[in-house]
Amino acid sequence: MATPFSAVELIRRKRDGHPLADAEIDWLIEAYTRGDIAEEQMAALAMAIYFTGMAPTELDRWTAAMIASGERLDFSGLSRPTADKHSTGGVGDKITLVLAPLVAACGVAVPQLSGRGLGLTGGTLDKMEAIPGWRAQLSTTEMLTQLEDVGAVICAAGSGLAPADRKLYALRDVTGTVESIPLIASSIMSKKIAEGTSALVLDVKVGSGAFMQTAERGRELAETLVRLGTAAGVRTRALVTEMGTPLGRSAGNAVEVAEAVEVLAGGGPSDVVELTLALAREMLSATGRDGVDPADALADGRAMDVWRRMVHAQGGDPAAPLPRARHTETITAETDGILEHLDAHAVGLAAWRLGAGRARKEDAVQAAAGVTWTVRPGEQIRAGQPLLHLHTDTPDRLPGARDALARAYRIGTCTPVTPLIHDWIG
Numbered sequence: 001m002a003t004p005f006s007a008v009e010l011i012r013r014k015r016d017g018h019p020l021a022d023a024e025i026d027w028l029i030e031a032y033t034r035g036d037i038a039e040e041q042m043a044a045l046a047m048a049i050y051f052t053g054m055a056p057t058e059l060d061r062w063t064a065a066m067i068a069s070g071e072r073l074d075f076s077g078l079s080r081p082t083a084d085k086h087s088t089g090g091v092g093d094k095i096t097l098v099l100a101p102l103v104a105a106c107g108v109a110v111p112q113l114s115g116r117g118l119g120l121t122g123g124t125l126d127k128m129e130a131i132p133g134w135r136a137q138l139s140t141t142e143m144l145t146q147l148e149d150v151g152a153v154i155c156a157a158g159s160g161l162a163p164a165d166r167k168l169y170a171l172r173d174v175t176g177t178v179e180s181i182p183l184i185a186s187s188i189m190s191k192k193i194a195e196g197t198s199a200l201v202l203d204v205k206v207g208s209g210a211f212m213q214t215a216e217r218g219r220e221l222a223e224t225l226v227r228l229g230t231a232a233g234v235r236t237r238a239l240v241t242e243m244g245t246p247l248g249r250s251a252g253n254a255v256e257v258a259e260a261v262e263v264l265a266g267g268g269p270s271d272v273v274e275l276t277l278a279l280a281r282e283m284l285s286a287t288g289r290d291g292v293d294p295a296d297a298l299a300d301g302r303a304m305d306v307w308r309r310m311v312h313a314q315g316g317d318p319a320a321p322l323p324r325a326r327h328t329e330t331i332t333a334e335t336d337g338i339l340e341h342l343d344a345h346a347v348g349l350a351a352w353r354l355g356a357g358r359a360r361k362e363d364a365v366q367a368a369a370g371v372t373w374t375v376r377p378g379e380q381i382r383a384g385q386p387l388l389h390l391h392t393d394t395p396d397r398l399p400g401a402r403d404a405l406a407r408a409y410r411i412g413t414c415t416p417v418t419p420l421i422h423d424w425i426g
């Protein structure tokens, strides 16, 4: 059958910096999802977009076409408003684990449709799967029932949401075309808009452990995401937050669950608490609950109650001991001083090499693998004191992780002053 457009012609046009028309975009996404456009042609188009960008109207249409490639969920039958949070991915980012039950404890339903990790930044589902018995796969009916009864759900996004993105993201991952603002923005927002949440808060990470290396690039991505969400009728806000240093004191799977539970119990590292509360306030405000202080629900145990019910509803045992690694190794400080820097990328790489992350989609992760650290940047350490702990079930992974951490930190006399939250947008 004759096709209405020529893929080669559209690639050439995009390569030469000309915008694509609505009908051309619709056809490209539809034909690619059906398998009628070759992977190498889509790869060339993604590279052309990487270099020449997209006009706002083009990006709106591209995102709409990706949404139209699959199904849309409908939360309008729930008795409370919905708010979702999406992080562009960072090292030690366990915020969702605390945030979902916390916001639910404040009266808002939180559907967290999440993914598994690929590369250095961990996936929320990999972390939750460290909890004995917990299952990620829920039917739509199970998800809606849990949202109504418990208020929060963290589960795998079904394959029916934005299937065009599923294909395109996998292709971008192997063709060096992930780090393009229009492609990232349309990828994230097509899934989030198709998911049907009424409010969305984005945590756009910047620094060595993130896609975006600078606050300026992060701001550009955040503005693009907020514009797309708002245009689609979703109340969307974004925070641009620091990812030059990892969050909290742990990166991995079970180690991050343990830290999230500490925060739910009213303790935990101050940066995790601060960012969780900032995001919770945005989610509550975007759903008309400005007067509710999420700090109260953390302090009085309501968030912990929702966590336990949420884990239990998905077959997990919130009281069961978390898996512990069969092998650990400690790196100690060589000198007295202040920890001036701990590099997010190096810590993420070490955790990944220890087995916390995967190199290919089909790889399994080790639940107990990861890195933990005893002091955060700005805190004092003494020579000989433990600084970093490496956890793995396979000891042959230890040297590679040690190498990754060799230049990951600096001990000196200066207190670092980088803010945790760089910007608010929306």
Ligand code: URA
Pocket: 088, 089, 169, 178, 183, 184, 185, 187, 188
């Ligand atoms: N996360 C996504 O879902 N898509 C991207 O392109 C990048 C991060």
